[in-house]
Amino acid sequence: xxxxxxxxxxxxxxxxxxxxxxxxxxxxxxxxxxxxxxxxxxxxxxxxxxxxxxxxxxxxxxxxxxxxxxxxxxxxxxxxxxxxxxxxxxxxxxxxxxxxxxxxxxxxxxxxxxxxxxxxxxxxxxxxxxxxxxxxxxxxxxxxxxxxxxxxxxxxxxxxxxxxxxxxxxxxxxxxxxxxxxxxxxxxxxxxxxxxxxxxxxxxxxxxxxxxxxxxxxxxxxxxxxxxxxxxxxxxxxxxxxxxxxxxxxxxxxxxxxxxxxxxxxxxxxxxxxxxxxxxxxxxxxxxxxxxxxxxxxxxxxxxxxxxxxxxxxxxxxxxxxxxxxxxxxxxxxxxxxxxxxxxxxxxxxxxxxxxxxxxxxxxxxxxxxxxxxxxxxxxxxxxxxxxxxxxxxxxxxxxxxxxxxxxxxxxxxxxxxxxxxxxxxxxxxxxxxxxxxxxxxxxxxxxxxxxxxxxxxxxxxxxxxxxxxxxxxxxxxxxxxxxxxxxxxxxxxxxxxxxxxxxxxxxxxxxxxxxxxxxxxxxxxxxxxxxxxxxxxxxxxxxxxxxxxxxxxxxxxxxxxxx
Amino acid sequence: xxxxxxxxxxxxxxxxxxxxxxxxxxxxxxxxxxxxxxxxxxxxxxxxxxxxxxxxxxxxxxxxxxxxxxxxxxxxxxxxxxxxxxxxxxxxxxxxxxxxxxxxxxxxxxxxxxxxxxxxxxxxxxxxxxxxxxxxxxxxxxxxxxxxxxxxxxxxxxxxxxxxxxxxxxxxxxxxxxxxxxxxxxxxxxxxxxxxxxxxxxxxxxxxxxxxxxxxxxxxxxxxxxxxxxxxxxxxxxxxxxxxxxxxxxxxxxxxxxxxxxxxxxxxxxxxxxxxxxxxxxxxxxxxxxxxxxxxxxxxxxxxxxxxxxxxxxxxxxxxxxxxxxxxxxxxxxxxxxxxxxxxxx
Ligand SMILES: Nc1ncnc2c1ncn2[C@@H]1O[C@H](COP(=O)(O)OP(=O)(O)OP(=O)(O)O)[C@@H](O)[C@H]1O
Ligand SMILES: [Mg+2]
Numbered sequence: 062x063x064x065x066x067x068x069x070x071x072x073x074x075x076x077x078x079x080x081x082x083x084x085x086x087x088x089x090x091x092x093x094x095x096x097x098x099x100x101x102x103x104x105x106x107x108x109x110x111x112x113x114x115x116x117x118x119x120x121x122x123x124x125x126x127x128x129x130x131x132x133x134x135x136x137x138x139x140x141x142x143x144x145x146x147x148x149x150x151x152x153x154x155x156x157x158x159x160x161x162x163x164x165x166x167x168x169x170x171x172x173x174x175x176x177x178x179x180x181x182x183x184x185x186x187x188x189x190x191x192x193x194x195x196x197x198x199x200x201x202x203x204x205x206x207x208x209x210x211x212x213x214x215x216x217x218x219x220x221x222x223x224x225x226x227x228x229x230x231x232x233x234x235x236x237x238x239x240x241x242x243x244x245x246x247x248x249x250x251x252x253x254x255x256x257x258x259x260x261x262x263x264x265x266x267x268x269x270x271x272x273x274x275x276x277x278x279x280x281x282x283x284x285x286x287x288x289x290x291x292x293x294x295x296x297x298x299x300x301x302x303x304x305x306x307x308x309x310x311x312x313x314x315x316x317x318x319x320x321x322x323x324x325x326x327x328x329x330x331x332x333x334x335x336x337x338x339x340x341x342x343x344x345x346x347x348x349x350x351x352x353x354x355x356x357x358x359x360x361x362x363x364x365x366x367x368x369x370x371x372x373x374x375x376x377x378x379x380x381x382x383x384x385x386x387x388x389x390x391x392x393x394x395x396x397x398x399x400x401x402x403x404x405x406x407x408x409x410x411x412x413x414x415x416x417x418x419x420x421x422x423x424x425x426x427x428x429x430x431x432x433x434x435x436x437x438x439x440x441x442x443x444x445x446x447x448x449x450x451x452x453x454x455x456x457x458x459x460x461x462x463x464x465x466x467x468x469x470x471x472x473x474x475x476x477x478x479x480x481x482x483x484x485x486x487x488x489x490x491x492x493x494x495x496x497x498x499x500x501x502x503x504x505x506x507x508x509x510x511x512x513x514x515x516x517x518x519x520x521x522x523x524x525x526x527x528x529x530x531x532x533x534x535x536x537x538x539x540x541x542x543x544x545x546x547x548x549x550x551x552x553x554x555x556x557x558x559x560x561x562x563x564x565x566x567x568x569x570x571x572x573x574x575x576x577x578x579x580x581x582x583x584x585x586x587x588x589x590x591x592x593x594x595x596x597x598x599x600x601x602x603x604x605x606x607x608x609x610x611x612x613x614x615x616x617x618x619x620x621x622x623x624x625x
Numbered sequence: 626x627x628x629x630x631x632x633x634x635x636x637x638x639x640x641x642x643x644x645x646x647x648x649x650x651x652x653x654x655x656x657x658x659x660x661x662x663x664x665x666x667x668x669x670x671x672x673x674x675x676x677x678x679x680x681x682x683x684x685x686x687x688x689x690x691x692x693x694x695x696x697x698x699x700x701x702x703x704x705x706x707x708x709x710x711x712x713x714x715x716x717x718x719x720x721x722x723x724x725x726x727x728x729x730x731x732x733x734x735x736x737x738x739x740x741x742x743x744x745x746x747x748x749x750x751x752x753x754x755x756x757x758x759x760x761x762x763x764x765x766x767x768x769x770x771x772x773x774x775x776x777x778x779x780x781x782x783x784x785x786x787x788x789x790x791x792x793x794x795x796x797x798x799x800x801x802x803x804x805x806x807x808x809x810x811x812x813x814x815x816x817x818x819x820x821x822x823x824x825x826x827x828x829x830x831x832x833x834x835x836x837x838x839x840x841x842x843x844x845x846x847x848x849x850x851x852x853x854x855x856x857x858x859x860x861x862x863x864x865x866x867x868x869x870x871x872x873x874x875x876x877x878x879x880x881x882x883x884x885x886x887x888x889x890x891x892x893x894x895x896x897x898x899x900x901x902x903x904x905x906x907x908x909x910x911x912x913x914x915x916x917x918x919x920x921x922x923x924x925x926x927x928x929x930x931x932x933x934x935x936x937x938x939x940x941x942x943x944x945x946x947x948x949x950x951x952x953x954x955x956x957x958x959x960x961x962x963x964x965x966x967x968x969x970x971x
Contacts, residue, residue, distance in 0.1 A: 518712040525708055
């Protein structure tokens with residue numbers, strides 16, 4: 062017997078095809094295309110030349126070592142912060158947590174620039190303080206160790222969030238029972254809490270590893286000058302020296318990145334075994350241990366870390382942006398805002414980049430919102446059998462490194478779009494559609510949590526009032542998910558505006574983004590202009606994070622990624 | 626307006642298991658007030674949601690007068706049914722004021738301006754909330770929210786009003802007040818109302834008809850007095866009113882209402898203990914158990930002071946329990962003799 066179509070379903074008929082089309086275009090099509098090109102070129106033997114190239118294996122080795130040590134650094138930093146801030150009676154937790162999140166939200170190329178400004182012979186800050194090493198001595202960050210260190214700084218917050226979520230989900234009564242049975246604080250920590258928080262550690266480490274593997278900004282700025290290539294920067298350099306075999310090569314390289322990422326994500330999935338710490342159980346309250354006389358020590362260590370990973374690099378960045386000309390020492394009399402005038406009023410490239418980034422990000426944020434409100438509604442309210450598959454497909458593009466996605470869309474759009482016959486390769490449209498694909502999950506998540514929290518009877522009451530789908534959407538659903546939708550827009554805007562990896566591969570003259578321009582300015586030696594632009598970007602990041610922080614009270618749980 | 630007909634309605638969910646509603650047939654007369662009563666999980670909400678159009682029946686059909694609302698292959702969506710529902714969670718839209726909530730069904734129907742304002746005002750005054758029109762739902766008490774939800778139903782003159790345990794979240798005092806409001810509402814609107822509850826006292830106080838469900842099936846439909854006086858089957862007997870159900874030998878013939886002599890003979894045959902007789906379930910209401918100088922001997926199991934009287938649980942010689950009321954206090958363990966004035970074979 063065939064089941065009659067359920068028209069009691071609250072969804073209009075076009076919703077399912079719409080959602081399927083969106084997911085197909087943003088996820089299935091590019092990734093499928095990438096897989097097909099990879100497999101075809103591997104079978105045609107084009108792979109042989111690439112695979113016998115020692116430079117490739119050097120890049121694989123460098124990717125793995127930098128990512129591994131980066132992961133270790135992230136686990137040490139993020140784990141330490143999560144344990145101290147969650148389990149102990151440290152003061153100023155909210156401020157420390159917020160500041161610790163900042164390095165993750167600052168674009169990686171800006172992080173790299175700021176650290177360069179803090180170390181090495183040409184550091185304006187060190188020169189102003191008279192601490193600079195002699196000219197000609199090497200920049201210590203242009204090395205495997207330097208890349209790994211910055212990976213650690215950049216991704217520490219991922220470990221922090223994962224572990225913290227795990228710690229907050231610990232049953233409080235378990236801890237209390239252990240204490241009542243006579244265990245000291247230290248024993249409880251060692252025997253109960255740490256073993257139980259291992260999955261959080263492992264999951265955080267796995268996500269950090271994946272994020273390191275896909276990072277482009279840091280190895281581009283720190284690695285290329287020292288001829289250290291990771292897989293993403295190798296792809297970039299293949300595109301710069303474009304040749305007949307480029308497409309085949311890059312599709313294989315991105316397949317490698319994809320495999321490394323999938324392996325990392327599989328580890329995360331495995332250790333969490335279906336428990337979504339990031340959504341549930343965040344309201345848990347962990348017993349707080351007293352540090353006693355060690356508290357001062359812990360607080361000083363925490364603030365010192367913030368000083369080193371955040372305050373000093375940013376100070377160096379500001380110092381570099383205020384330096385008059387290359388080599389001129391910075392003092393209160395030589396400081397100048399000339400660099401800011403230059404990027405804001407004189408250079409057309411930077412102004413174009415501002416316009417491009419803001420337009421792209423706004424379009425992505427609002428365009429995606431329209432799609433994700435409908436998709437989120439379908440996934441949460443629909444009783445479709447396909448909902449889990451669709452939800453998984455929607456997640457994948459964001460989980461994969463941006464470089465993989467960029468390559469996938471290049472492959473899709475290298476030839477003119479069939480039927481209409483227009484080529485969007487090299488235009489701003491290809492960047493836009495790749496953004497749509499990459500940030501779909503970012504936009505979807507807050508909207509879905511809002512729909513989950515919404516009592517279905519609110520919509521049912523509107524149906525009985527006679528309101529059709531469009532009407533309910535406009536009058537009831539959208540206003541009720543508005544706070545989460547606002548958060549979704551800000552988050553997507555924030556991430557898209559700071560993005561470099563995708564646009565680095567997809568830009569062409571006139572479609573530069575902020576990330577690309579910062580990188581190019583640095584590449585061409587205009588370090589002070591690059592720094593000034595970076596300072597503006599950091600400022601924008603902080604402002605938007607503060608806005609989200611202020612909104613957080615009115616948002617469903619799990620919407621603001623760094624709040625728990 | 627017309628009567629609402631449920632025609633051997635069934636609903637199975639995809640998750641499998643036994644059907645949530647199973648071959649339920651029921652006619653609610655025009656302007657009737659039907660209370661749907663039953664234990665938790667018996668399918669009351671599912672029936673209501675099928676009537677509203679949120680679920681499609683897997684078998685059977687729903688008709689409003691001549692108009693087919695739903696069967697297994699076709700269905701009129703809820704937005705076109707001209708029904709209204711009061712949800713257990715009130716389902717007020719938190720981003721709209723009280724007046725906007727109440728006026729929304731009119732807004733959707735394209736009624737605006739003067740006319741809408743007047744209707745909203747009328748509906749709010751019917752639930753005595755005129756002065757709250759500009760408040761936000763969050764600033765109201767539970768009972769006030771429930772009344773806003775009711776006003777929202779009132780405003781469009783729906784054919785059928787559905788209420789799913791509307792009083793379950795309220796305290797006892799407020800429940801009485803709201804029951805009054807519901808009765809007024811019914812009298813005033815003349816709408817057909819279906820009221821889901823698992824509180825039998827509420828059902829009897831409000832409804833013109835009571836339907837009892839269990840495990841997806843309809844057990845009995847009747848007027849409150851009738852269902853109280855002559856329940857069908859053990860389940861209905863246990864659910865409606867207070868009372869004790871005794872297992873006694875089947876009385877002769879098909880008499881159902883039993884008086885004291887009949888009961889006395891049943892109890893005494895029982896005491897003699899003729900084992901293999903067919904057994905019948907006999908419902909004895911506590912007000913029919915009278916403490917007297919002679920009769921059947923019972924011992925007192927428990928005594929509960931209820932204010933107006935004492936509620937007793939009594940044990941017969943063979944251990945079966947009876948309920949009774951008493952004006953004076955008795956002690957646990959005392960032995961009394963009681964007369965059973967009347968009883969009902971289920
Ligand atoms: N959407 C659904 N999917 C699967 N099973 C359901 C669904 N809704 C209800 N059921 C099942 O159908 C049966 C009847 O549920 P229903 O909600 O109608 O009970 P109810 O009589 O309203 O109970 P209560 O008094 O507790 O509200 C239950 O066994 C329930 O588990
Ligand atoms: Mg129910």
